[in-house]
Amino acid sequence: TVDMSPLIVLLALLVVKGTEGRYPFDTCNPGMVNEGWECNKDNLCWYGCQKGYCWSQCNGASDALWMGKEGTCNTWWHYLWSIEWCWLYGDDYGETPTCETNSDCVPYLYNECSGPCSL
Numbered sequence: 001t002v003d004m005s006p007l008i009v010l011l012a013l014l015v016v017k018g019t020e021g022r023y024p025f026d027t028c029n030p031g032m033v034n035e036g037w038e039c040n041k042d043n044l045c046w047y048g049c050q051k052g053y054c055w056s057q058c059n060g061a062s063d064a065l066w067m068g069k070e071g072t073c074n075t076w077w078h079y080l081w082s083i084e085w086c087w088l089y090g091d092d093y094g095e096t097p098t099c100e101t102n103s104d105c106v107p108y109l110y111n112e113c114s115g116p117c118s119l
Helices: 005-019 061-065 102-108
Strands: 038-040 045-050 053-057 085-087
Touching (some): 053 102
Antiparallel strands (some): 053 085
């Protein structure tokens, strides 16, 4: 069998290099602007209220290719127009906060994920 690892690394580097001018490091992923989510301009993560609970974009696998400031979300990666996300912890690592609108989630934007960061 042929080891494809060097080819995969090269392809990943070419993708990252090719996106440098197209995707900024100062705004949330521009490919997701029409989803009805809100952009946390401090950490470049999309967030919102989904099914009555607060969630936020996060970096899981996409972190390997992210060259932005530490603690910010990847502003160009998506998989079939889906971003990595997680439910947020409530106060003091409590249950995921409930919500009716995206703005209800603002107090929890800097809380950690209460579960895995995934698609």
